[in-house]
């Protein structure tokens with residue numbers, strides 16, 4: 001089960017790269033908005049994150065999680081996902097949505113790595 005868990009961690013990093021990459025690539029664009037990489041990356045983070053929690057809590061892997069930390073990450077990711085869906089429906093540019101999603105995703109990296 002460790003292999004499955006580790007493969008999902010890899011997908012979790014690909015999802016991270018997708019949201020943050022989709023954000024960063026538009027840094028100098030005049031038409032900033034929610035691109036598919038940001039939306040699909042957010043969904044990837046949601047699905048892979050929940051799967052990781054399920055595997056840990058189900059006892060499939062020998063790891064522990066801080067539920068407060070995970071709840072904060074989950075809440076932020078839900079906000080990111082809603083912003084991505086709502087933002088995509090607006091006429092471009094969608095600068096506020098682009099900035100909020102990128103900022104929140106980067107905040108989640110800080111939380112993931114620094115919160116112990």
Ligand code: HEM
Nearest residue numbers: 016045046049050052053065073074077105108109112113
């Ligand atoms: C934009 C959203 C997210 C980002 C950028 C993100 C980022 C990260 C990063 C960088 C790690 C590796 C941390 C380390 O190994 O030190 C990680 C691990 C993990 N993430 Fe996320 N994550 C996001 C969303 C979520 C969500 C929504 C959940 C669950 C509901 C989640 C659950 C986990 C778990 C269980 C781990 C492994 C255990 C841990 O280190 O706490 N993540 N995440």
